Amino acid sequence: RAVTVIVGGVAGGMSAATRLRRLDEQREIVVFERGEHVSFANCGLPYHVSGTIASRDALLLQSPEGLAKRFRLDVRVRTEVVAIDRAARTVTARDLVTGELSSQPYDTLVLSPGASPRGSAALAGDFRVHTLRDVSDLDRIMASLAITVDDAPLREAVVLGGGYIGVELAENLLARGLSVTLVQRGAQLLPALDAEMAAPFAEHMVDAGIRLRLGAEVVGTTAVGASADPTDDVLLLSDGSTLPADLIFSAIGVQPSSAIAAEAGLAIGPNGGILVDAMHRSSDPAIFAVGDAAEKADAVSGEPRLLPLAGPANRHGRAVADTIAGAPDSGSPSPRALGTAIVGFRGLAAASVGWNERALRSRGRAVRVLHSHPLSHAGYYPGAEMLSLKLLVDPETDLILGAQAVGRDGVDKRIDVIATAMSAGLTASALADLELAYAPQFGSAKDPINLLGYLNSNRAAGHDRTLQWHELDEAVAAGAFLLDVRAPGQLAEGLIPGATHIPVEQLRDRHHELPNGPIVVHCRVGQGAHTAARLLGNLGHDVVNLDGGYLTWRDAQR
Amino acid sequence: RAVTVIVGGVAGGMSAATRLRRLDEQREIVVFERGEHVSFANCGLPYHVSGTIASRDALLLQSPEGLAKRFRLDVRVRTEVVAIDRAARTVTARDLVTGELSSQPYDTLVLSPGASPRGSAALAGDFRVHTLRDVSDLDRIMASLAITVDDAPLREAVVLGGGYIGVELAENLLARGLSVTLVQRGAQLLPALDAEMAAPFAEHMVDAGIRLRLGAEVVGTTAVGASADPTDDVLLLSDGSTLPADLIFSAIGVQPSSAIAAEAGLAIGPNGGILVDAMHRSSDPAIFAVGDAAEKADAVSGEPRLLPLAGPANRHGRAVADTIAGAPDSGSPSPRALGTAIVGFRGLAAASVGWNERALRSRGRAVRVLHSHPLSHAGYYPGAEMLSLKLLVDPETDLILGAQAVGRDGVDKRIDVIATAMSAGLTASALADLELAYAPQFGSAKDPINLLGYLNSNRAAGHDRTLQWHELDEAVAAGAFLLDVRAPGQLAEGLIPGATHIPVEQLRDRHHELPNGPIVVHCRVGQGAHTAARLLGNLGHDVVNLDGGYLTWRDAQR
Ligand SMILES: Cc1cc2nc3c(=O)[nH]c(=O)nc-3n(C[C@H](O)[C@H](O)[C@H](O)COP(=O)(O)OP(=O)(O)OC[C@H]3O[C@@H](n4cnc5c(N)ncnc54)[C@H](O)[C@@H]3O)c2cc1C
Ligand SMILES: Cc1cc2nc3c(=O)[nH]c(=O)nc-3n(C[C@H](O)[C@H](O)[C@H](O)COP(=O)(O)OP(=O)(O)OC[C@H]3O[C@@H](n4cnc5c(N)ncnc54)[C@H](O)[C@@H]3O)c2cc1C
Ligand SMILES: CC(C)(COP(=O)(O)OP(=O)(O)OC[C@H]1O[C@@H](n2cnc3c(N)ncnc32)[C@H](O)[C@@H]1OP(=O)(O)O)[C@@H](O)C(=O)NCCC(=O)NCCS
Numbered sequence A, B: 001r002a003v004t005v006i007v008g009g010v011a012g013g014m015s016a017a018t019r020l021r022r023l024d025e026q027r028e029i030v031v032f033e034r035g036e037h038v039s040f041a042n043c044g045l046p047y048h049v050s051g052t053i054a055s056r057d058a059l060l061l062q063s064p065e066g067l068a069k070r071f072r073l074d075v076r077v078r079t080e081v082v083a084i085d086r087a088a089r090t091v092t093a094r095d096l097v098t099g100e101l102s103s104q105p106y107d108t109l110v111l112s113p114g115a116s117p118r119g120s121a122a123l124a125g126d127f128r129v130h131t132l133r134d135v136s137d138l139d140r141i142m143a144s145l146a147i148t149v150d151d152a153p154l155r156e157a158v159v160l161g162g163g164y165i166g167v168e169l170a171e172n173l174l175a176r177g178l179s180v181t182l183v184q185r186g187a188q189l190l191p192a193l194d195a196e197m198a199a200p201f202a203e204h205m206v207d208a209g210i211r212l213r214l215g216a217e218v219v220g221t222t223a224v225g226a227s228a229d230p231t232d233d234v235l236l237l238s239d240g241s242t243l244p245a246d247l248i249f250s251a252i253g254v255q256p257s258s259a260i261a262a263e264a265g266l267a268i269g270p271n272g273g274i275l276v277d278a279m280h281r282s283s284d285p286a287i288f289a290v291g292d293a294a295e296k297a298d299a300v301s302g303e304p305r306l307l308p309l310a311g312p313a314n315r316h317g318r319a320v321a322d323t324i325a326g327a328p329d330s331g332s333p334s335p336r337a338l339g340t341a342i343v344g345f346r347g348l349a350a351a352s353v354g355w356n357e358r359a360l361r362s363r364g365r366a367v368r369v370l371h372s373h374p375l376s377h378a379g380y381y382p383g384a385e386m387l388s389l390k391l392l393v394d395p396e397t398d399l400i401l402g403a404q405a406v407g408r409d410g411v412d413k414r415i416d417v418i419a420t421a422m423s424a425g426l427t428a429s430a431l432a433d434l435e436l437a438y439a440p441q442f443g444s445a446k447d448p449i450n451l452l453g454y455l456n457s458n459r460a461a462g463h464d465r466t467l468q469w470h471e472l473d474e475a476v477a478a479g480a481f482l483l484d485v486r487a488p489g490q491l492a493e494g495l496i497p498g499a500t501h502i503p504v505e506q507l508r509d510r511h512h513e514l515p516n517g518p519i520v521v522h523c524r525v526g527q528g529a530h531t532a533a534r535l536l537g538n539l540g541h542d543v544v545n546l547d548g549g550y551l552t553w554r555d556a557q558r
């Protein structure tokens, strides 16, 4: 009887196990999990902190007993695989309760050991520090939150890291009533986004009551444990300031759990993950690796990358089972990784797919950048919310390199449509023609996605030339005339210094007031300025449109 | 100076006009509109009936004056084009106020005259009948709703037609407090969907208080106008019953306004619309036609079809402007029509794209049918709502032929993703690998879309054989054993008569209780039954899964 051994019993590992059983009733399937639980909802963990997910049990989707009954899986929790002997095709496992070592043979081995939270060196050993990866971590956090000092619960929470998990922790700690400071080393929140897209999200968090410390990092602590009262301890930040901290949550990234793979001589990628091909096969053909521990080919660059997301882990686990079972469709490689991701904070969502502008520029890639601020559905139907969208396009091929969206409604939909378009190799201009579902409460006759296609084809065809927010100062310094064409009622929102105001409707009559030299035209979001720029261009002016208008410019100033 | 004449000043016509002006400042652009208003939000009209869209002005997006100022358009309202002289390249227009005729030359002519509501022959001349196409119709409706008899407003509203507009009217009349009966000639509501998909939507309307009369049609009326009190008049239905009717709203479809085109000798399609090519050019190269009045190639069949939707009208209007202006990207034909559409009723949405099963089967097309009932987002996060999805796939090519979705949340997103996949020519199996944005409040690690891909590839690979709801009786009559594998707690929802219950978890131990002959296995939605069917199949049983499970079967019984 063939034996498949699986290391890791959650997203990737258990998806492989259940699918493999469905394909092959005879095979022996052994799942090793060093933690206490399998099949839990990692992504739900932060929401139990606030009680949004009230029941801890809701996070436990399966148990070893349930998996034995339903799928005849041999699941061994609290058992860590400590070594792989590739020549003998065995793994050595340690029972974490008894300490006993045992050897388990395999025909095929699936590694889905995930990743572990990076530690903050400056806080090594600090008893206040928590990380959140599994249910046991959550239990420890809940216990700490239940501690009272002089009958009051601990109050000052510091979250380290402004990525998705940091933001989710901050949301839930705040909802629980704690005072929350989020410390982020980088200059902006949510590094998956570009700065001007992340800024309004950060402002929203601040408005909700989060204290944000961007561009700062913890460098130490006063007298850890020196006082019996932990509230006496404060954190020292790199900018010289201090921060009260009863509880510290470190969410500064994860590192792939690839140690046993590396020790066994499997090829490791540039980011420390296990290198696999499109079939998730490692450098040893009998060993597959999926999930956070593996490196897969990036959709934009083709280079190996990490992809610490639940969807791919689930899907790739299933794909590996197909390959192992030799199912008829077992030959299909997984597509390259787009890295589609989303995070919410009190009703505001931020999502991204592909590469951001920062990453593209740092690689010296040519990129066409588009910003827009459309409404989530028809403006005349109540409840429409403004979206901020950004599209990054390869100017040579017109292929989409990445996209970002921030807003209260319809963010996930727009990013999913763009992710689908990217997967299918649609050009950015093809977005113009997508037939998306429209009724006034769901979208617009020209959906925000269609409009991105228009913006792009206008740029590609040379109808529109644009200037980015970060190019404005230089253009004005070089003598460009800054023209604000908003409707008079929109000026109250704020002004870009130095702009002259002439509404679009007056331009035909008043364009002789404009100088002969270069003109930068702007409106609130870019739309009216597009009409103005086309008009002025047709009248012989040298004109560029400020991409994303006043709103993108303002977001970038925050 | 080149002259472009546009007939129709709303979705298609005005989109052509504004784009053309942006591309060409010099051209003369004349827009004829026989109605009183241009650039209004047709799709918003029903929502003013209830006050959901409180302000009538919100529906008027532009005015002739505004369009003159912003776009230098020569817009002539209350002016109907009554004839086209193709040889002379002129149109004859009648001023509807003065009755005067005038002649207007053109170099290019754009027809976007829309469609007019079909009349109910049985009610011809009945003063109670309203149709809703433009703002003037809305004004008449609002005036009728303001009528009081003995100080009470009219109460009994009858909506004829169970398509999108009928449903929207019913929703808004009900919200206004009227007693609403919806009469639909066909046996089901929402003919864009298949019967089992439309049924829960219909039930939702009934639960909200709409009286539904399916399979009935108005054949006459007692004594129209015979009494001074209109509430004395009742409608006679084809089933012999009668219906009180103070106000009647006819929404039984539209017919393309192609008369002047036909009279001018332009080619007319099989559905009565103006035939155009992928560039929206009619049989006369100087004349373009877009919107509800035109027939375009269908994405699935390639045959000409009508497409009475706002999105395509807007986009095709813009595309025609590009062709006329000879813009650099003017060469790109519009893709074939998918017909993506959506409608809502008190929080429930129904959407579709491509062809439904009924249409495919009536053409004798081979089709693979998939039903599922996934949650809109991760089940462990509060607020997840059940979706009903249906996917129609070409079993030869694996291409997607159509999809339908009904639910309270995420319906538009899933249909948009599938529409994008269809546009791009992705196979149904490729849905499995789409990287969609996932956090627990937005989706699932295996998104409903990914699951459709799984279902499809299981069918394509022969892992799963399924039975449709309408095939069950025959299979059971032929001796199949019906096996219910739901968890015991799920049985309370209802039972399929004749089923034997063994939960999945007990199947390995008890499968010897099953007969040797064919087995139909079912669970609540198809998911557990899939695991059961794989297991039984692997153990040598002859087993098929009831597609969509108990829920689809139940929906089909309604
Ligand atoms: C708090 C949190 C929130 C998240 N939110 C989201 C989200 O919203 N969206 C999203 O897409 N992703 C999210 N993720 C990421 C997602 O959970 C992971 O990408 C996914 O779980 C990775 O699957 P995996 O199988 O690689 O690893 P895991 O699911 O972590 O499973 C790996 C398992 O292997 C075990 N293991 C490791 N080494 C060994 C060994 N040597 N022997 C035995 N067992 C071993 C570990 O104990 C672990 O349980 C979140 C993660 C966390 C922690
Ligand atoms: C109540 C209602 C709700 C709708 N809801 C939706 C929805 O939710 N989603 C969706 O996608 N679609 C919806 N639609 C359909 C959508 O509005 C139409 O598909 C779209 O407006 C078609 O554009 P068009 O330019 O072809 O026609 P129209 O927008 O109707 O414009 C045609 C104009 O041409 C004028 N005209 C006609 N003949 C002449 C002539 N000879 N001379 C001068 N003028 C002439 C007419 O008066 C009319 O104003 C809805 C329609 C209605 C009526
Ligand atoms: C709970 C768990 C064991 C379930 O595994 P599973 O049975 O493979 O997955 P699901 O319950 O999602 O079911 C998917 C299966 O049902 C099938 N299915 C789903 N809906 C169906 C329907 N309506 N009809 C028929 N089949 C259906 C799918 O095709 C798939 O089967 P396949 O892989 O053979 O094609 C596993 O998902 C797990 O451990 N999850 C928790 C960890 C995790 O993912 N964490 C990160 C996210 S928070």
Ligand SMILES: CC(C)(COP(=O)(O)OP(=O)(O)OC[C@H]1O[C@@H](n2cnc3c(N)ncnc32)[C@H](O)[C@@H]1OP(=O)(O)O)[C@@H](O)C(=O)NCCC(=O)NCCS
Pocket: A371, A372, A373, A445, A446, A451, A454, A455, A458, A525, A526, A527, A528, A530, A548, B009, B010, B011, B012, B014, B015, B018, B019, B022, B038, B039, B040, B041, B042, B043, B044, B061, B062, B310, B314, B318
């Ligand atoms: C109101 C109306 C006259 C506006 O016409 P319009 O100016 O062509 O359309 P919009 O206001 O949607 O603007 C779209 C233009 O702005 C551009 N645009 C949008 N957002 C932009 C941004 N952020 N930056 C730059 N340009 C932008 C688009 O590219 C497009 O220009 P293009 O066609 O030259 O590429 C026309 O849409 C209309 O008559 N609508 C009502 C009728 C109707 O559609 N009814 C059915 C639906 S209810």
